[in-house]
Amino acid sequence: MKTSLFSEFDPVSAKAYKQKIQFDLKGADYNDTLVWQSLEGIHVRPFYHKDEVKKTANITLPKHWFIGEKIFINQAVQSAETANNAIVNGVEAVYFQANKPFDIAALFTTLSDASVPLYFDLSFLDAQFYKELYRYSDKYELVVKLDIINHLALDGNWFTNLNKDHKDFKEVIQEAAPSFTIDTTLYQNAGATMVQQLAYGMAQLAEYLNFCEQENLKLEEVVVEVSVGTNYFFEIAKLRALRELAQTVLSAFSYQDTAIKIVAHPSRRNKTIYDYNTNMLRTTTECMSAVLGGADWVVNMPYDALYHKTNDFGQRISRNQLIVLKEESYFDAVQNPSDGSYYVEELTHQLAEKALTLFKDIERNGGLLKQLKDGTVQRKIKESATREQQLFDEGVITLLGTNKHPNQDDKMKDNLELYPFVKINPRKTIIEPIIMRRLAETVEKERLKTE
Structure with missing residues (x-):
């Protein structure tokens, strides 16, 4: 006989919960004691109840997520062999990076598994090279990153110039693949709030969609790259809000049938070179947020990536973190595990609402490119980053082993294979570049000076 569990208990309203909490506080103010405000201006309450849920996110999350691994292409054959080895050891999608053209035929000839999706993040724009890569799309599922605005914001200059970059952008979409990329990782790693990350990402999307409409370009897929921090539930909500906002913007441009894919990376902003093993804890929670938020790909960051060159041990640890989440913690068993969480739903709603307000303001004031040229975006991110840095310096934001419980016996000067700080390269730019900077x-x- 089927019975309802706990049917003898009457439901409790949100009002009754709050009255009980107020009674237990014995005169202390509820808002001052238990409600805190995030950097995004969201007031976080001690409990959430179905009576107070204003709206639930109308999104469809992917049925599966892929364990990704980043591999830099120096020599095509060697990089392909590295990818083959990673695939044998559990990688399900390969994220290739390259800063110069490579032997495409040699790469694909050496790759052994055509069922593994490939992503190419190229720091150069060459329409012919992009089209040559896409000629292998009949055998491989692949995406070539195409985001000229991200390059402008990061470098301060176009690849060539505005007209040439847009011409190449159009040529790749028209002749190779009806898709492009929105890279929002720069904003997060530079210190932007989640609301800013979402709004600037959507403004970037709108710039491309305006161009695609003007040029009558067909569009089948938009890939969004995101950087995920350690504010666990907020980051889950950020990815859900991102998907909802992207669908809204696409629909406004009559591209409502365009697929949205999310590629998630752990943030660099909170990573450290001292007590570096704590980076594994940070990336684990960040990858968890990415999965629960609905990322299609999760590309983990090795714990020693800041100061060590790519090495087998660091890659294996980062890969195994994702394998444990999927194979032992069953993070792939439920398609939408955060669905129905009143807290996550409310965060999703507020982040989306605030980001949409900022996005509309950007559009009213000429769009993202104009605000980048005016320096408005850079100034706003600097203000947010400065505020976050001040909280870190005051110990409100803590990084274990760095500004809390540091191990003074920890020495790093002789272990630095890579320079882990911002590199200044003075040069002439058409806009002020957005600078990624870590808190520590x-x-x-x-x-390091005192070692």
Whole structure:
């Protein structure tokens, strides 16, 4: 006989919960004691109840997520062999990076598994090279990153110039693949709030969709790259809000049937070179948020990526973190595990609402390209980053082993294979570039001086 569990208990309203909490506080103010405000201006309450849920996110999350691994292409054959080895050891999607053209035929000839999706993040724009890569799309599922605005924001200059870059952008979409990329990782790693990350990402999307409409370009897929921090539930909500906002913007441009894919990376902003093993804890929670938020790909970051060249041990650990999440923690068993969480739903709603308000303001004031040229975006991100840096310096934001419980016996000067700080390269640019900077950089520089 089927019975309802706990049917003898009457339901409790949100009002009754709050009255009980107020009674237990014995005169202390509820808002001052238990409600805190995030950097996004969201007031976080001690409990959430179905009576207060204003709206639930109308999104469809992917049925599966892929374990990704980043591999830099120096020599095509060697990089392909590295990918083959990673696939044998559990990688399900390969994220290739390259800063110069490589032997495409040699790469694909050496790759052994055509069922594994491939992503190419190229730091150069060459329409013919992009089209040559896509000629292998009948055998491989692949995406070539196409985001000229991200390059402008990061570098301060177009690849060539505005007209040439847009011409190549159009040529690749028209002749090779009806898709492009929105890379929002720069904003997060530079210190932007989640609302800013979402709004600037959507403004970037709108710039491309305006161009695609003007040029009558067909569009089948948009790939969004995101950087995920350690504010666990907020990051889950950020990815859900991102998918909802992207679908809204696409529909406004009559591209409502365009697929949305999310490629998630752990943030670099909170990573450290001292007590570096804590980076594994940070990336684990960030990857968890990415999965629960609905990422299609999760590309983990090795714990020693800041200061070590790519090595087998670091890659294996980062890969195994994702394998444990999928194979032992069953993070692939449910398609939408955060669905029905009143807290996550409310965060999703507020992040989406605030980001949409900022996005509309950007559009009213000429769009993202104009605000990048005016320096408005750079100024706003700097203000957010400065506020976050101040909280870190005051110990409100903590990084274990860096500004809390540092191990003074930890020495790193002789272990630095890579320069882990911002590199200044003075040159002429048409806009002020957005600079990625880690919270711990100043503290780490001071410690290195005293070793």
